[in-house]
Amino acid sequence: MATVAERLGVEPARLWLGSVLALLAALIGGSFVFPRVVYDGFIWHYFWGPVQADANAAVCAVREGGATRYLYDAAACSAAAEPVAYPGYTLVSEVGYVVILLIALAGVVLLLQRLGIGTDRALFVSLLPFVFFGGALRVVEDVTDAAAAGDTLITYPLNTLLISPVIYFTVFAVTLLAVLGSVALERRRIVDQYTRPLVTSGSVVLAATLAFLLWSAVAPDGPGTFHPQVLVVILVGATAATGLVWWVLERFAPSVNAGTGRIGAVVIWGHAIDGVANVVGLDWMVALGAGANLVPKHPVNRLIVDVTASTLPASVLALTGDTWPFLVVKLVAATLVVWLFDEQIFEESPQYTILLLVAILAVGLGPGTRDMLRATFGV
Structure with missing residues (x-):
């Protein structure tokens, strides 16, 4: 953004603020001019509707004539006319939130630069x-x-x-x-x-x-209830998985974590928490005597579970469950991200790099902490 600001002769902070205000004006203006298309069909359908459905413990929410109606029966939701919003995320909303995250990071970087921290x-x-x-x-x-x-x-x-x-x-x-x-x-x-x-x-x-x-x-x-065995299994499993990955990197590919150092280990550990919490919460709650298994809410989780369940034989699934590939995906993805952050990136833009690493950690450790504590406290 600094390069663009220099070309336009505008202060970066003003360029960022102007861009955000222009985007908000387009969304708000479009919602007034074309409410059914912009608000009902996009903003509500993919972003606010799922939140409303979740907040009201509904199976889904339906937008009809500018009003929201909550349905508590899956069959009724399937028969309802679009837009229909279900609790959780969609691929469209997840892409939208990534865009919002990047815009927010740019704004926070400008704030940190102004504060000098x-x-x-x-x-x-x-x-x-x-x-x-x-x-x-x-x-x-x-x-x-x-x-x-x-x-x-x-x-x-x-x-x-x-x-x-x-x-x-x-x-x-x-x-x-x-x-x-x-x-x-x-x-x-x-x-x-x-x-x-x-x-x-x-x-x-x-x-x-x-x-x-x-x-x-x-x-x-x-x-709620309290299942400390779940908490122990998740923390020990995530730490062991991270230790194994880190040992392999240090032994065979030290250049991968040369830039991030111990921060890279924390990032991988955060995503390992997410992966192990999903494996335990979705497949092994009953085996641990901690109640029923949880249900995946994210599209990626559901996709991996569906693909695994339809690919592996039932005899194998009975032993391994159908969620373990999610842990592998999380560990591989986190390792690739750590590899991208070399020493040069820290030198060129330290504030943006640190914040981006915090954000990458948060998208793994945040949901992972939630799943871990949900399973631990039986909610």
């Missing part, structure tokens, strides 16, 4: 608690859904703040406030480094969220 790898470590916090906070909404009727602490529309992908904006807002507050403390010389209050604030909100989840599991009338 984020040039070293300490920022990555400081933001780790917030990544865990995002996954744990999503489980809070799962707990409220599992509560008895009338006992739900967070109801619609407030619960939309805790549902993907809106929760990413919620966590982003909390993190941004923590960063700005930490930088303010450093500049007022109350602390020596902004990273200390930043990691502390992240740890506090994470601890508070985990405390609520634990209370929901152990309270007499709580909606």
Whole structure:
């Protein structure tokens, strides 16, 4: 963006802001001029509709005559006329969120440059608690859904703040406030480094969220249960898988992780958590005595499960389950991403590189933390 800004003779921050405002104007204007096509058929169908359906615990949501109707029967959803939105993601929405993520990263980079922070790898470590916090906070909404009727602490529309992908904006807002507050403390010389209050604030909100989840599991009338064996299996499995991959890289291809160093190991570990949590949650909950298996929500998860189930013999699936290829895909993809980040990238744009690595970690560790804690607390 800096190169484009130089060619146009515009400050990068103004170019970014102008581009975002132009995009918003196009979407908002299109929603007023062509509401059925732009809003109902695109924005609602792929982005807001799934959130509404999830927030109301509906099988699907249907947009009719400018109003939203919720259906609680799968057959009725199948028979409904489009646009019909189901909880979860679609390929269209996932591409859209990637675009939003890249735009947001560019804006945050400009903010960090203005604040003069984020040039070293300490920022990555400081933001780790917030990544865990995002996954744990999503489980809070799962707990409220599992509560008895009338006992739900967070109801619609407030619960939309805790549902993907809106929760990413919620966590982003909390993190941004923590960063700005930490930088303010450093500049007022109350602390020596902004990273200390930043990691502390992240740890506090994470601890508070985990405390609520634990209370929901152990309270007499709580909606959840507690399965510590699931948590242990996932953490040990992810750590073992990461250790194996890292040993292979160090032994046979050290150039792959030469640029990222230990950050690369954390990225791979985060995606291993996601992979192992899916394997355990979708295939081995019953075997671990932790209740019924979970159901995949992401299109990629469902595709891998469907392909595996239709390819391997039933006798093999009985022993291995049909989700383990997802773990392999996650480990390979994370390793390829780590390989792309060489030392030159860190030197040329350290702030953007660090933030991009945090984002890559978050898309693995965030959902992985949610799946791990859902399975652990039986929601």
